[in-house]
Amino acid sequence: MKQGVRWGVRGVTGWAALVLLAGCGDEAPSSEVDCQKSSGLEMQELAVAPTDDGYVEEGQEQASSGVERKLVADNLSRRSAYLRFNVPALPGPVMQASLRLFALDGSTDGPKLYPTTTDLNENTLTWSQRPSITGEPLGDLGEVPHRSWVEYDVTSVVTGSGAYGFALINESRNGVDFASKEHSRVLWRPGLVLSVEAPRSHGCLQPDPG
Secondary structure, eight states: OOTTEEEEEEETTEEEEOOOOOOOOTTSOTTTOEEEOOOSEEEEEEEEOOSEEEEEETTOOSOOTTOOSEEEEBTTTTEEEEEEEEEOOOSSOEEEEEEEEEESSOBSSOOEEEEEOSOOOTTTOOSTTOOOBOSSOSEEOOOBOSSEEEEEEOTTTOOSSEEEEEEEEOOSSSOEEEEOTTOSSGGGSOEEEEEEEEEOOOEEEOOOOO
């Protein structure tokens, strides 16, 4: 499995781990293995980690080399944050896509999220080398509680495999710090969460010995 990618299957009681069972092939006689396929579709969840992220400050031309543990969006100091994701090949169409971020501190007015070009390189990110905005805001947060999760609906732009870029730009002087992909707490790191409609998984069932 590709690093930074996690799969899950929608179950009756919530999200369960996706288990890949042994494939069914001609090598096993039918007397030993009974292969059964289940028809239909199921919703699978894919969580993709960013390949690059970072933030810049107006006039700053010294790259942070992608080592910052936070992403800052603050109009007081003219700081904005950027993320890049690479979505792998998918088994079906994207039904829902959300960008999830963990707020390390709160704000009375959270940032807007914009789509950007995908030329972000966290090792060379500076004010003059930041990605360009390519469209209207995808979302605009209101109040953001201290140490809380926030989500932006990005279904309109994340339609399949490929690279995607986003910018967090705050028009408020009361900014927000989000956990970056370098944060020491892995569970607080950003993620692009996709719900994908895919063929139902199947496996090989052992025959009843009785």
